[in-house]
Amino acid sequence: MSLKGGRYIEVDPGIELFIQDIGTGDPLVFMPGFTFTTEVFSEQAEYFSKKNRVIVIDPRSHGRSTLTLHGNDYATHGTDLAKVLDVLNLKDVTLVGWSFGCLTIWEYLKQRGLTNVKSLVLVDMSPKALSTNHEEDWVEGPLNDIAAAYTTYLRNSKGQREFIAGYAKNVMVQRELSEEELNWLVEQSLRTPYYIAANLFASGMFSDYRQEAKLASEAVPTLTVIAEHWAETAVKFTRNLTPQSKIEVLGGHLMFWEHGEKFNTLLENFLEGK
Structure with a gap:
């Protein structure tokens, strides 16, 4: 199956990233x-490409990329993101990261700063994933x-399947998945x-991007979307670290997939300054 607007960008000798690049207008990078x-992000790509230039990236070793x-x-993933933006000559971008994709964005900001960034959308990821104080910190x-x-789980393919299946059913969505969806x-x-x-x-687990998150939220409009299951802790953490960030709470970890219309409305309102 080919994706509309699919192309490859070489980020290192012999290493190509697959990207989807569709639409015209202000660039929106997922x-x-x-x-x-x-x-x-297929639903977001289809929806936002009507008004924006939408770029969706397979990071290295993901999907169709090498x-x-x-x-x-995530240090290298941040460098890869910078190379993609350079090759596409993108200016004043809105960066949208989901989960560990937020780490890629924060690393990009650490390396390149905010010169080329119009706004940020950070979907359900703490800038510091581990803490001994897991009852107070968002981890x-x-x-x-x-x-x-x-x-235990990430030692073989069987363990990876079990880990992702359990995470999908218990954390990613709020309804029962069909067998086809889970597969x-x-x-x-x-x-x-x-x-x-x-x-x-x-x-990802040993990353700490609290400084980048704080500085970025002070400099450009930032939206943080948080899943309902840990909202109490995550909202408090976010307000303390990045009080300028707009916060929305919606669904499970994969809320933009399960609740696509609601998520798209939240993102559209943010992009329009509402």
């Missing part, structure tokens, strides 16, 4: 989360649970082999 692909043993970390989970995910979500993740997924997981 970054998917851990092991996911351009396809999760599988490589090199650069499977991915207790340290023991995170350790188990890394040491599709799991297959999205399995395009990234488990040994690369483990590297990305560790890189």
